[in-house]
Amino acid sequence: MSEQSTQGAPDGAGDAATFDVKAVEHKWLPVWERLDPFRADDASPKERKYALTMFPYPSGDLHMGHAEVLALHDVIARYWRFRGFEVLNPMGWDSFGLPAENAAIRNDEHPSTYTYANIETQAASMRKYGLAFDWSRRLHTSDPEYYRWTQWLFLKFREQGLAYRKNSPVNWCPQDQTVLANEQVLADGTCERCGAEVTKRELTQWYFRTTAYAQELYDCLDELQDTWIGKVVNAQRNWIGRSEGAHVRFRVAGRDEPVTVYTTRPDTLYGATFMVVAADAPLAAEIVAPERREALAAYVEEIRKASDIDRLATDRTKTGVDLGVTATNPVTGEQVPVWASDYVLADYGTGAIMAVPAHDQRDLDFARVFGLPVRRVVDTGEANPEETYEATTGNGTYVNSGPLDGLTDKAQGISTIIARLEADGTGEGTVNFRLRDWLLSRQRYWGAPIPIIHCPVDGEVPVPEDQLPVELPALRGADLKPKGTSPLGAATDWVEVSCPTCGGPARRDSDTMDTFVDSSWYFLRFLSPHDDTQAFSSELAEAWGPIDLYIGGDEHAVLHLLYARFFTKVLRDMGLLTWQEPFSAYLSQGKVINAGRKMSKSLGNGVDLGKQLDEFGVDAVRLTLVFASPPEDNIDWADMSPAGSLKFLQRAWRLSGDVTSPAGVDVSGGDRVLRSVTHRTVRDAEELVESHRFNVMIARTMELVNATRKAIDSGCGPADPAVREAVEAVAILLSMVTPYVAEEMWERLGHAPSVAQATWPVVDEALLVQDSVVAVVQIQGKVRARLDVSPGISATDLEALALADAAVIAAIDGREVRKVVVREPKLVNVVV
């Protein structure tokens, strides 16, 4: 399109038919920078809104996905400003992370070279993209001024007992040579970042105690149900995995402490014919009979070798080993054998289960392999599991179950048994979660160092706060090569320090923090990004927060969004925040795909944002992305028409040259029909933006453009003040999506820049009232007549009018009228 635009028109006006996309972009950027209309005033007396979109990782330049989320986000930020709010709308970079480190190794340089070069590239692209950010609040998580406070927060969490170290089997990515959090391992057992098959290693690592907040993180999802997109709430529910059940204690011969199992079916306790403990849990080694110790060790060795992929195959034959001890079923008093197997997970529940083979398929499969007894205690009317090898899990009549015999209600069975266990002191009802603690250490360089010093005398010693930040040592290139331990460990001068407590020789913790730690609190740092006295201001958080609308991608449905929620709750309990939740509303944007497939280098179907911008201009690309579909749907670029968007923008722009009435003209006497359309459009736009239906808002704006065109060419004519009113409304509505064209229109309409500072049109309710409306008359639900009636018509008048209509009488055709449903003023339905 650019080759068709008029060259040599530096004012951006072009000829009479089209405006010059490129010239307009060059013309307005410096003006906007001078006016800087989007700076947020902390002292403003206005009501406030905090608009936030997920800050990017600086990998190369912006791509189509960024372009979409930024365009969507800009609509709401600009809208709130128009509606009189003081808007906080900051942007920054999530700039620690692996790609920079890998690039540094490749190019023998420091990760900051890649990182900060990309940040500048992206910042320049965002500038050109015309976004309503307050750039004075820009931050980068890799700046020492930022990660100083990330480290400070880590120390505070540790003081609360919410950051701790433990030895445990952890997820290990052999490609990235670092451990991963549970959330970073995909369902198929591969690394979320690089796709390599994740293995297990036994390591001592730092964790955040997210499980301490599992219940609250789960419960608060109810409050987010209506303002967060449903699938994300659902994903978090599934991830936290709340379940209700009971702890039941089994006495084990020769051991003082009973073994506690977790079960969701305590009502089947009478059918528990054996027990299984996780083979790799310490408990197994503890209770195993001496003569079975070797067998257990061999089994554990065997399962260690199996990959997660193998372990996840659910149709695999069960394996296990008899521990040679028995446990006492607390209700039957029976002695049942105790086995160890890898089908019981060490880190879920108590790492031990009671096996009820008749009513649990996994237990039944195990019982079959090892010839263990099956006892049915719920008769569901289905065939006996002992014969069919199909466990029955439904409701039924309890049998062989002592006090439960004859009961038919599962809930009652469960509560009866729990009451009995509690009375006996052998168990109690409990709630269990699937959520694990958050593994936060990483054996990589480009992250915030963990501010702990390990002293042979004093143990873990926190770095004194006045010594923060613990800055990264200057390593580059080959020094950073992953070797399974942190590259920081090899920086001798950096690692070897004296203990802050005793002064003796000690070593710094050489791991860095997961970059999700950095992004778990950045929305708080935006409140005062240059404050060097505190991480964030509680007063400003109170004034601005929580975030009114957060927009981002589904890939963070359980990662970042869950971690940020956890941080918020911890900070609240520390008295630093009053927020219950960080994000009052959350909207996820779909992906931009191409020709039905995800864009990727290997498919060669990538769409380059820069090329699209060059060809169609910023406005047309933004318009295309916002107009394409509801925000959360995927956009297939192959189905889109940026050329069509540009065509529309030219049409809209042309209107601004046709207006002949002067700026500030009294519009009250203008053409009523057009004025009604304008005011109706503005009112609809308000509702549509507030409900995030931006695509429909644009459709309405297109309608207004069409109506205005018609009014100029074959209606009231260009001089009518209603035309000016309509075109000004178009400019203001469009400025939320296509700021360059809107600014150009605003100037041509005789106004000083910027349109962003224009006053939102005040809707005249009187113009929304229509003189007459069309009422439809249905016979048996089929439309038979249309009547022009007053909007205020009464039900009786409308019914009388309808029944007197000739077409209606003909349609009734003499049949008996049994009922007339009237919904004035729009509808009458006659039942015959």
Add this chain to the structure above:
RNA sequence: GCCCCCGUAUCCCAAUCGGCAGAGGAAGCGGUCUUAAAAACCGCGCAGUGUGGGUUCGAGCCCCACCGGGGGCACCA
């Protein structure tokens, strides 16, 4: 296996409370302009809402079952 979401015209998508299935766009077709084409402008709506039941005066919308697509969880006891 369990839990969510979505199926409307050739395509992308609209349709506040259950009330005329079509707002907007793309593509297509016809026309004006043009030597011609493109652009621009004007005009044209073709499906009865995935399928089958049900509720209702009336269902795209509510209920049930199924089919198709997408997502989350999953040896989680």
